[in-house]
Amino acid sequence: MSKERWMARIIDPLVADLVAWIGSGRPYLEVMDAWKTSCPRLPVWEEANARGLLARSRDRSGTEWVHLTPAGESLLRQERG
Template sequence: MSETADPLVLDFVEWIAREPRAYAEVIATWKTSCPRLTIWEDAADRGLVARETRPGIGLTIAVTQDGAKFLRANGR
């Protein structure tokens, strides 16, 4: 991943850290038609966020332990 994408990945992980988000919300909010800006896929590939199934909610995206470390390391 390029260094220029890191601020967007950081913003994305911070947004997810506020509360686990429904998968559909993540797709709707962070979708892009630009193949160079695959922010949420990059965060998932780096292990910063993960899919989880939550009772009564369904599929969600949540910050992992590595994602929390990433946020702390970047002052967020």
Template sequence: MTDPKEPLIRDLVAWIADAPRPYAEVMDIWRTSCPRLTVWEDAGDRGLLACETRDGALWVVATPAGRAEVNSATPP
């Protein structure tokens, strides 16, 4: 059985790979209080996303591994 979070993880990484996003924006949209829906945490643990400081603000960017994941994903 496929993990139901996989499409969500790919969506998150693809969204950020399109353009770096402010950390606060990412947390507003993707944070969850559900312990079984760990999309943000899983993407970070896999090294698909990283945080960077730019002009004094925290930004979320797709890593090279994240971009490779997005580019290799099969369209639905």
């Protein structure tokens, strides 16, 4: 099995978990606190962003939010089947 395929088998379920957990949106600081990683080989947050699944925005009070992009919503629908 190639290294890329092996990594995909490990990280794909974690990315799906992150997308499901974010759902309709969560504050950025909450996401960072819950999903910080100590393993540089499993950067779930970075991978989800690289795949275009997440976006960030600020509300009127200045709170930064993480929400799903259309690609993230599509993945969530696929995972929920």
